[in-house]
Amino acid sequence: MKLIAEKRETRSRLFRFGAPLVSVLAALFVAGFLLLAAGVSPAQAYLEIVREALGSGYGLSETLVKATPLIFAGLGVSLAFRMQIWNIGAEGQIYMGAMGASWVALFSGIESHGLMLAGMFCAAFACGGLWAGVAGLLRARWRVNEVIVTLLMNYIAILWVDYLIFGPWKDPKGFNFPLTAQFSEAARFSEYFDTRLHSGFFLALCCALLIYLFMERTIWGYQIKVIGSNPQAARYAGMKTGLAIFLVLFLSGAVAGIAGFSEVAGLQHRLQHGISPGYGYTAIIIAWLAKRSALGVVVVSLLMGVLLVGGDSLQISWQLPIAFVSAFQGLILFFLLAADFFVQYRLRLDRETDHA
Amino acid sequence: MLQIENIRKTFPGVVALDSVSFTVAPGEIHTLLGENGAGKSTLMNVLTGLYRPERGRMLLRGQPVQFGSPRDSLAQGIGMVHQHFMLVAGHSVFENILLALDGIPNLFSRRRLKARVRAVIEEFDLDLDLETPVWKLSIGAQQWIELIKLLMRDCRLLILDEPTAVLTPQESDRLFAVLDKLKAQGKSIIFISHKMREVMAISDRVTVLKKGRSLTTLVRGAFDEKRLAALMIGADRIPRWEKRMHVGKELVLEISDLSVRNDRGLSDLDSFSIKLHRGEILGIAGVAGNGQKALAEVLTGLKTASRGRILAAGYDITRSTARSSYIAGIAHIPEDRKSIGIAPDLTVDENLIMKSFKQRSFRHWIFQNKQAIRRNAEEKIAQFAIKAGPGGSPVRYLSGGNIQKVIIARELSEQPTVLVALYPTRGLDIGSAEYVHKVMADGAGRGMSTLLISEDLDELLKISDRIAVMFRGRLVGCVDPQNTTREAIGLMMSGEVRP
Numbered sequence: 001m002k003l004i005a006e007k008r009e010t011r012s013r014l015f016r017f018g019a020p021l022v023s024v025l026a027a028l029f030v031a032g033f034l035l036l037a038a039g040v041s042p043a044q045a046y047l048e049i050v051r052e053a054l055g056s057g058y059g060l061s062e063t064l065v066k067a068t069p070l071i072f073a074g075l076g077v078s079l080a081f082r083m084q085i086w087n088i089g090a091e092g093q094i095y096m097g098a099m100g101a102s103w104v105a106l107f108s109g110i111e112s113h114g115l116m117l118a119g120m121f122c123a124a125f126a127c128g129g130l131w132a133g134v135a136g137l138l139r140a141r142w143r144v145n146e147v148i149v150t151l152l153m154n155y156i157a158i159l160w161v162d163y164l165i166f167g168p169w170k171d172p173k174g175f176n177f178p179l180t181a182q183f184s185e186a187a188r189f190s191e192y193f194d195t196r197l198h199s200g201f202f203l204a205l206c207c208a209l210l211i212y213l214f215m216e217r218t219i220w221g222y223q224i225k226v227i228g229s230n231p232q233a234a235r236y237a238g239m240k241t242g243l244a245i246f247l248v249l250f251l252s253g254a255v256a257g258i259a260g261f262s263e264v265a266g267l268q269h270r271l272q273h274g275i276s277p278g279y280g281y282t283a284i285i286i287a288w289l290a291k292r293s294a295l296g297v298v299v300v301s302l303l304m305g306v307l308l309v310g311g312d313s314l315q316i317s318w319q320l321p322i323a324f325v326s327a328f329q330g331l332i333l334f335f336l337l338a339a340d341f342f343v344q345y346r347l348r349l350d351r352e353t354d355h356a
Numbered sequence: 357m358l359q360i361e362n363i364r365k366t367f368p369g370v371v372a373l374d375s376v377s378f379t380v381a382p383g384e385i386h387t388l389l390g391e392n393g394a395g396k397s398t399l400m401n402v403l404t405g406l407y408r409p410e411r412g413r414m415l416l417r418g419q420p421v422q423f424g425s426p427r428d429s430l431a432q433g434i435g436m437v438h439q440h441f442m443l444v445a446g447h448s449v450f451e452n453i454l455l456a457l458d459g460i461p462n463l464f465s466r467r468r469l470k471a472r473v474r475a476v477i478e479e480f481d482l483d484l485d486l487e488t489p490v491w492k493l494s495i496g497a498q499q500w501i502e503l504i505k506l507l508m509r510d511c512r513l514l515i516l517d518e519p520t521a522v523l524t525p526q527e528s529d530r531l532f533a534v535l536d537k538l539k540a541q542g543k544s545i546i547f548i549s550h551k552m553r554e555v556m557a558i559s560d561r562v563t564v565l566k567k568g569r570s571l572t573t574l575v576r577g578a579f580d581e582k583r584l585a586a587l588m589i590g591a592d593r594i595p596r597w598e599k600r601m602h603v604g605k606e607l608v609l610e611i612s613d614l615s616v617r618n619d620r621g622l623s624d625l626d627s628f629s630i631k632l633h634r635g636e637i638l639g640i641a642g643v644a645g646n647g648q649k650a651l652a653e654v655l656t657g658l659k660t661a662s663r664g665r666i667l668a669a670g671y672d673i674t675r676s677t678a679r680s681s682y683i684a685g686i687a688h689i690p691e692d693r694k695s696i697g698i699a700p701d702l703t704v705d706e707n708l709i710m711k712s713f714k715q716r717s718f719r720h721w722i723f724q725n726k727q728a729i730r731r732n733a734e735e736k737i738a739q740f741a742i743k744a745g746p747g748g749s750p751v752r753y754l755s756g757g758n759i760q761k762v763i764i765a766r767e768l769s770e771q772p773t774v775l776v777a778l779y780p781t782r783g784l785d786i787g788s789a790e791y792v793h794k795v796m797a798d799g800a801g802r803g804m805s806t807l808l809i810s811e812d813l814d815e816l817l818k819i820s821d822r823i824a825v826m827f828r829g830r831l832v833g834c835v836d837p838q839n840t841t842r843e844a845i846g847l848m849m850s851g852e853v854r855p
Binding site: 226 | 656658688690695696697698699700701702706710711713714719722723724726
């Protein structure tokens with residue numbers, strides 16, 4: 001007897017949309033054992049997560065705040081994934097975006113609120129885009145694997161920002177802390193309902209809508225889909241695949257860069273160490289869970305926001321390490337990849353029968 | 357050595373092997389000859405244990421055998437050199453050979469093993485350095501590695517699947533010298549080819565396959581090129597088709613002295629010249645790999661010519677990209693429909709506009725006009741009788757015939773002046789193939805000229821107005837399908853020039 005994997009002829013809708021749900025449930029189940037090992041009741045912990053993140057106005061606003069950078073980064077990553085270009089460098093692009101925005105905020109001296117934010121937006125867009133564009137150029141010109149390039153450039157970006165805040169950009173009045181000076185009022189997003197919820201969240205929603213329209217309705221989105229599905233056919237239909245690779249990676253990095261802008265303008269009001277605790281990596285999971293759809297990214301990012309806020313409270317009430325949230329995210333991705341296999345293949349037992 | 361009796365193998369809807377019988381003696385080079393689709397590859401896959409036959413039996417040295425997997429047949433001493441080599445490009449020659457060997461102890465003497473490999477290399481006078489990485493070697497040398505792998509495993513029966521398809525004539529000659537030596541050692545060789553010259557040069561016996569049946573086995577001396585060509589192509593009556601001639605005087609395409617070099621620097625197309633008239637269906641006959649693909653690629657802008665000129669309706673389109681060629685009105689049905697004809701994950705609607713998505717009718721400014729795209733798809737699906745399944749499902753779930761219809765519908769929707777079709781009916785069922793023929797004939801009625809590249813002589817004789825025969829990138833000659841025989845074309849396909 002042998003176990004044989006067969007390609008499925010058709011995939012049911014139920015399967016395609018059920019798979020992510022089942023993966024999350026399976027991840028919850030396995031993470032339950034981790035919680036048990038740490039001496040915490042899983043049921044209580046999960047209840048606590050939901051209550052903390054959604055149970056109060058404050059929790060809800062924190063969830064949206066956490067979801068904001070995830071939406072930007074997830075949108076950027078999923079844009080590239082649509083073309084089968086694997087941008088693993090959203091983390092670095094967030095840092096570069098934050099750097100660009102901070103540069104305008106600290107040194108441009110613009111006083112008008114609108115003009116300042118527009119300038120910061122453009123700088124973040126350009127810096128994130130160019131950072132990813134390097135990988136795009138290398139990939140389009142010399143077929144250098146973009147996974148390696150984008151991944152390694154993360155470290156460069158993070159260390160570069162560290163250099164700036166420990167060195168030339170350090171606030172002279174900051175008691176030698178590795179921080180830049182506080183941004184002026186003009187360079188800060190408005191905040192709402194007396195919480196930390198800032199305009200960045202609404203910008204993220206607009207961005208998601210724009211990217212949805214871009215991918216599903218425009219002739220450029222169409223070309224990205226054709227190239228992603230079969231680059232040879234695209235070339236044969238006369239599409240310029242090299243240029244498309246560069247532009248899509250640029251755009252992907254630019255959108256991730258806006259996450260950096262939104263973080264410094266909305267939350268930190270300065271550039272400092274650790275502005276992104278791995279949002280760029282979480283974005284990969286989000287893009288995958290959302291099946292690379294722009295609107296899906298919003299939904300999944302909100303769920304991840306719940307997890308992050310809830311995870312924070314687990315730290316406080318049970319002294320669980322933040323690594324638990326990362327482990328949980330890893331489990332989700334793990335089960336998701338496995339589920340993808342079962343969506344595409346069916347397993348069958350082959351009894352050694354003779355077909356004669 | 358090996359005895360094959362009444363082997364039958366079917367796939368859903370196709371009888372690949374109907375009834376095949378032949379024997380292979382020790383120390384013999386036995387050639388299997390047949391057109392594409394005659395069942396050669398299926399037969400080899402049965403011999404190497406990839407497929408299990410439904411009927412019939414195989415005897416190896418008098419003992420009935422059944423293979424569950426290629427491993428079983430290899431254990432019995434049957435080895436195969438595939439058309440596509442199974443080598444790790446970054447590894448050295450020795451490492452590649454090592455990979456193929458079973459039963460190497462965990463601690464082994466590299467030196468002793470190398471000595472064994474060297475002995476084989478010297479025995480056959482091969483010029484091969486064990487430490488060179490495989491990617492640095494010529495195709496011919498890579499093939500030797502495959503052979504050495506089998507010899508190290510003591511294979512008694514070697515199967516070579518069109519080994520010369522990728523070789524230069526000089527490399528082929530060296531290969532034949534090696535095969536002769538192997539024969540002298542008492543090894544049996546099954547040689548698969550459809551190049552007549554080589555078959556004549558090295559075979560001891562030839563078995564002709566046609567439509568899944570073994571027609572006959574001829575001993576050396578009992579066959580010559582003419583007889584083999586006649587057997588292979590068959591003496592069936594040429595089906596006549598009430599065809600109206602639409603050939604006009606006007607020249608739509610004029611190819612003169614066109615040469616195309618391939619990646620290895622050899623000429624795929626060598627001083628090729630031909631003229632295509634308005635409304636003409638020009639068949640291009642030839643054994644695959646004699647430059648037809650290069651001709652199609654250069655016409656559709658996927659490759660550039662190294663010499664010569666292409667004039668379309670008087671305009672020089674020799675140097676232009678796929679898009680500008682398309683604007684010049686050349687449509688293309690590619691050879692490998694799944695790999696370059698469609699975007700498999702996109703819907704039928706989206707695939708149908710792959711070349712025309714930029715047209716004003718399919719967009720408002722930068723936005724796609726979904727209604728127009730849907731309407732276009734509905735029109736095409738009805739017109740070409742495409743069984744498209746529910747709307748929104750990816751095109752890859754369609755059958756081969758329907759995928760081909762999608763491609764044809766897309767290519768013909770622009771009212772092209774020239775259609776370049778490569779093997780457009782390969783792998784299609786009779787109904788779909790008939791449909792494709794009708795589309796081309798109808799197109800001719802509207803003044804479209806077709807360049808039909810095919811290996812199927814039935815098809816060419818049925819719908820072409822003129823048949824040009826290619827051999828090694830050159831034009832051998834043109835014949836009128838009304839006054840020719842399959843034998844004459846078959847001979848020209850093997851390179852013999854006939855008036």
